[in-house]
Amino acid sequence: MIKLIEKIEGEAKLNFNFKEGKIDFVDIEFMSTRNIENILKGKNAFDALVINPRVCGICGHAHLIATVQALESCYENLELSNKAKSIRELTLNFELIQNHFKWFYLTLFPLFGKKQEILKATYPSQLMAKAIAVFGGQYPHTSYAIVGGVVCEITHMDIIKLQHYISQTSKFVEDNLVKTDSKTFLTCKDADALLDYEGDLPDILREIKKMNLLGHGKSYDRFISFGQNSYFKKGKSLKTKVSHNISLEHVKESDIASSFAKNVSFKDEYYEVGPLARAMINKNQLIADAHKKYGDSIFSRILARVCEISKLLEHSKKLIDNLDLNEPSYIEPSMDISKLNSIGYSAVEAARGTLIHKVEIEEGIIKNYEIITPTQWNLSGGTKEKQGVSQKAMVGLDDVKTAELVFKSFDVCSVCTTH
Amino acid sequence: MKKTKVLWLSAIACNGNTHSFLNYPFMEQFLEDFEFIYHPVIDSKYSLEDIVSKEITCDILLIEGAISKEFKRADVSVVKIIEKYSKIVQKIVTVGTCATFGGIFRESGYENTSGLHFDQDKQLKEFQYLRDKTISVSGCPVHPEVLVNTLYAIKKSITLKLDNFLRPKEFYAYTVHNGCTRNEYFEYKVDNHRFGELEGCMFYDHGCQAPFTHGSCNKILWNEVNSKTRAGLSCMGCTEPTFPKRNLFSTKKNMAIPENLPVGVGKRVYLTLAGITKAFKIDRLEKKLIDD
Amino acid sequence: MLKKKENKKELIMQAALELFASKGFYTTTIPDIAASLKMSVGNMYNYFKSKDILAKEIIKYISSYLGNKLREINEQEISTKEKTRKIVEIYFKTASLKPEMIDYFLRIYLSNREVFKDSCEGMICVNEFVTEIMIYFEEGVKCGDLREQDFFSAFGLFMGYLGGMVFLKGENILPKDLNDYIDDIAFNIYKALSAE
Known part of the structure; x- marks a missing residue:
């Protein structure tokens, strides 16, 4: 049976094959593409900073950061201040947080028979958007990160404003998501203990338990994460064994006949990316405990995504405290882009996982541009013999409704996938 | 009061307008006054499949994204969906620059991709009969207040004065330059802007299009706090039919004279004024704004 | 009155x-x-x-006189090459018919800047003339006839050349009449500024 999965920043068609009453194989099809990579060809390299955020309305900022880092890696000896690095990291954190709130209250809630909590989604995500706008001028679709730094200068008053946005968001988490003080939640190491708390997250987790879905949605237990910054670590995790020595050259993108999306693999294997992957590689104790008890199931995946909100808020506070306002925001590159012939890569952690950009420049003009989005990793459509991560996670389920829940636990972004 | 029924239809889009809309500060009130029969993110009574297969009662059709008959939603061409709903709705709103002029995704490779009534600044014959029904709120993305207040104007049957591109003059008669905190550097031709500073104007070297771009970005701030030009990023001209131009971070100049001048200002007037102001050195504008 | x-x-x-x-x-x-x-x-x-005020008014008067002549040329629907020739022609014609004007510009305005410092800063008092030169350059580059470059490198080439010729003429060094040089000079200037 074919089901059109809607409201995933677009749609995807899932073709379910049942065998003896259980899902045997799911074919995933994305029905369109927007050819961003072609649009970029022949354009001035810096124009990618304006075009690429428009890959996606919900995680466009990750595309900006990936673009600027890919362009910067084309230069030799490019100088970047710590302040600029931290500011970029902050705005990306804010975007991740914004995404997770929207996913939790808009996408996940209806899957548990609850009404969407639109205001609970928009209130904190608006605060995070404001925090981005303090630096970038607006959200969505700013291009404030440019080769050499960021365009903005930050004052003490801006910092105070930001701190208010962050503490207001933390307060929202404490009043709604997990009704306890942030410190208790952040230091909690027992996934089951969370079931005893009040709040929207514990409600959902209890619901999972009540519906006997605790172990559902397991896949390969194989995780990867390439984006590296002051919080996220680069690495892969195979059944809790973490190694940090991985290289982008083993990432391969390949066409599939049945869909406009492209497959992505690492050393010819499919890996899960996203908050669960990041938490496993970062060895987050709460998530490690959930993983120990429930594996790479929807329980762990949902918990990891929501938990990341608090972790990133906490880390952002530290980044702000450590900002040295005397550093320059921008250091002009010593070489003009029009003289540059080079190839550059970047990998950043977007809300849904590792986002990779690759650019080839000839005399400042884009010759080639490739984008690999997180959803491509998770939704790679393999054959029945070699299934993709989300495909595997749906195998063995009894019904399409649960399968949709498992599918959406990856926080699917159709527009990104069909860039 | 009855809720106004709105269909939010995405064509070739990035959903940027959808998420910009979610930044509207008075969402609770909005949802009491309006109901989406379909929205890309917000739950609706009907599924996309219902929308394309049936004819659901609706008051306003919102279109996001560039339009091509080749592009389908739930296996139906967006042009077909527009044709069906445009007949029954009271008003059509093209949301964002793609739906209005083609925008970024005009180049997405689908056959004849454009806005609803315009292919960049060229007026299209298709859908001409709908022109009287349409209001354009361009921008990449649209400003949430511009969109929402236009919807309220429709709900209240207010006749909005529109410009040649069907944009409400209340928002688009201004230039983005109006209200920019860097205005003085423009007025007095202090042309040594560097990125990463509070001071300076991006018009001279860094491609700022604010003086000839229509929009209220510096009048109705983004996310209620800032604007791109205030932050120090050039206006990319995202509300205009020409968006995206090329080489966006650098100012097109002819013999060092900017090719695009403030809208409505003649070259002779501009150069005369520039020549005069440039002759003076204004110390306050030459030094740091917040100095020791 | x-x-x-x-x-x-x-x-x-x-x-x-x-x-x-x-x-x-x-x-x-x-x-x-x-x-x-x-x-x-x-x-x-x-x-x-005062004499200083008179001096400033005179330079504005000259700038306005030449500016108006240039504006007439700029507003004609002719090629940049033809405009170049016409500008050279009008400049030399003025130098012949009203030598005192060009002389004032070159010998007094440019060499006695201290007289012109108050309210005649920069190019304020020659604004009308310079604006028309800017428009000539800007339109030349825009239509693809002239090469894009810094304004002053082009301005210096054009005005320095013409000023130099008028100076030579004033010193009675030129063997021929100024008008006899129009074609060659217009050719040289256009060639130097041209996009080709």
């Missing part, structure tokens, strides 16, 4: 220009100018409060 005053002012400036050219700027006094026009010195001050 006002027009009459303007005409009289113009007469005074013309007389002053001629005296500056023959006697020199510093040695010419307001009484000298008044005398040459058979005016009383007191009446003279009704028109110009």
Whole structure:
């Protein structure tokens, strides 16, 4: 049976094959593409900073950061201040947080028979958007990160404003998501203990338990994460064994006949990316405990995504405290882009996982541009013999409704996938 | 009061307008006054499949994204969906620059991709009969207040004065330059802007299009706090039919004279004024704004 | 009434220009100018409060005169090449018919900047003329005839060249009449600025 999965920043068609009453194989099809990579060809390299955020309305900022880092890696000896690095990291954190709130209250809630909590989604995500706008001028679709730094200068008053946005968001988490003080939640190491708390997250987790879905949605237990910054670590995790020595050259993108999306693999294997992957590689104790008890199931995946909100808020506070306002925001590159012939890569952690950009420049003009989005990793459509991560996670389920829940636990972004 | 029924239809889009809309500060009130029969993110009574297969009662059709008959939603061409709903709705709103002029995704490779009534600044014959029904709120993305207040104007049957591109003059008669905190550097031709500073104007070297771009970005701030030009990023001209131009971070100049001048200002007037102001050195504008 | 005053002012400036050219700027006094026009010195001050003010008004007058001539050229639907020739022509024609004007510009305005520092900063007093040169350049580049470059590198080439020729003529060094050089000079300038 074919089901059109809607409201995933677009749609995807899932073709379910049942065998003896259980899902045997799911074919995933994305029905369109927007050819961003072609649009970029022949354009001035810096124009990618304006075009690429428009890959996606919900995680466009990750595309900006990936673009600027890919362009910067084309230069030799490019100088970047710590302040600029931290500011970029902050705005990306804010975007991740914004995404997770929207996913939790808009996408996940209806899957548990609850009404969407639109205001609970928009209130904190608006605060995070404001925090981005303090630096970038607006959200969505700013291009404030440019080769050499960021365009903005930050004052003490801006910092105070930001701190208010962050503490207001933390307060929202404490009043709604997990009704306890942030410190208790952040230091909690027992996934089951969370079931005893009040709040929207514990409600959902209890619901999972009540519906006997605790172990559902397991896949390969194989995780990867390439984006590296002051919080996220680069690495892969195979059944809790973490190694940090991985290289982008083993990432391969390949066409599939049945869909406009492209497959992505690492050393010819499919890996899960996203908050669960990041938490496993970062060895987050709460998530490690959930993983120990429930594996790479929807329980762990949902918990990891929501938990990341608090972790990133906490880390952002530290980044702000450590900002040295005397550093320059921008250091002009010593070489003009029009003289540059080079190839550059970047990998950043977007809300849904590792986002990779690759650019080839000839005399400042884009010759080639490739984008690999997180959803491509998770939704790679393999054959029945070699299934993709989300495909595997749906195998063995009894019904399409649960399968949709498992599918959406990856926080699917159709527009990104069909860039 | 009855809720106004709105269909939010995405064509070739990035959903940027959808998420910009979610930044509207008075969402609770909005949802009491309006109901989406379909929205890309917000739950609706009907599924996309219902929308394309049936004819659901609706008051306003919102279109996001560039339009091509080749592009389908739930296996139906967006042009077909527009044709069906445009007949029954009271008003059509093209949301964002793609739906209005083609925008970024005009180049997405689908056959004849454009806005609803315009292919960049060229007026299209298709859908001409709908022109009287349409209001354009361009921008990449649209400003949430511009969109929402236009919807309220429709709900209240207010006749909005529109410009040649069907944009409400209340928002688009201004230039983005109006209200920019860097205005003085423009007025007095202090042309040594560097990125990463509070001071300076991006018009001279860094491609700022604010003086000839229509929009209220510096009048109705983004996310209620800032604007791109205030932050120090050039206006990319995202509300205009020409968006995206090329080489966006650098100012097109002819013999060092900017090719695009403030809208409505003649070259002779501009150069005369520039020549005069440039002759003076204004110390306050030459030094740091917040100095020791 | 006002027009009459303007005409009289113009007469005074013309007389002053001629005296500056023959006697020199510093040695010419307001009484000298008044005398040459058979005016009383007191009446003279009704028109110009000081010699410095007169000096500034004169440069504006010249700039306006040349600016208007250039504007006529700029507004014609002709190629940049033709415009170039016409500008050279009008400049040399002015230098021949009103040598005192160009002389004032080159010898007094450009070499006595201290006189012009208050309210004549930068190029304010020659704004009308410079604006038209800018428009000539800007339109030339825009239509693809001229090469994009810094304004001053192009301005210096054009005006320095013309000024130099007029200077040589003033020093009686030029063997031929200025007008005989128009074709070659227009060719040289266009070639130097051209996009090809």
